[in-house]
Amino acid sequence: MLxxxxxxxxxxxxxxxVIFNTIFExxxxxxxxxxxxxxxxxxxxxxxxxSVNNNHLSATTINGTARLVTIGLPNMASMSGINVPVxxxxxxxxxxxxxxxxxxxxxxFGNTPIYGIMTTKSG
Numbered sequence: 488m489l490x491x492x493x494x495x496x497x498x499x500x501x502x503x504x505v506i507f508n509t510i511f512e513x514x515x516x517x518x519x520x521x522x523x524x525x526x527x528x529x530x531x532x533x534x535x536x537x538s539v540n541n542n543h544l545s546a547t548t549i550n551g552t553a554r555l556v557t558i559g560l561p562n563m564a565s566m567s568g569i570n571v572p573v574x575x576x577x578x579x580x581x582x583x584x585x586x587x588x589x590x591x592x593x594x595x596f597g598n599t600p601i602y603g604i605m606t607t608k609s610g
Contacts (some may be wrong), residue, residue: 488575490549505530505549507575509585511601526573528553533572547577555587574600581605 491504508527514520530551538546552570572588584600 488549488577503532503535505532505551507549507553507573509603511603513596525556526553527556530573531570545579549575549577555592576600577605 488508489506491506506529510523510525513522513524530549530553532549532551534548534550536548537544538548551573553573554568555571556568569591571591574584574586576584576586578584581604582602583605584602586600587596589596589598
């Protein structure tokens with residue numbers, strides 16, 4: 488994820504730009520129906536908030552909409568290429584959660600977030 492602040496002269500009229508890219512594999516509990524989901528989108532940003540605990544930034548939550556693409560399941564073609572509300576929570580600079588609005592995708596991921604580990608690249 489890349490977050491670009493607007494230039495100072497734009498800060499009142501233009502929100503930050505958030506580019507979010509992720510690819511993850513999904514499979515049923517019985518090991519069947521392996522498929523890939525991709526989110527590669529510039530967020531239509533609806534909000535950013537921070538959580539502070541003991542004067543330490545513990546989490547940042549970024550809300551918006553992003554384009555979801557599903558690869559590998561022919562019966563899910565209707566769920567590919569759609570814009571869905573998402574929430575990304577960066578937790579203590581080491582983990583994240585990704586929540587994708589279940590009402591927009593037939594409860595495909597359930598009603599709980601997907602968790603992962605953050606890595607950083609420089610350069």
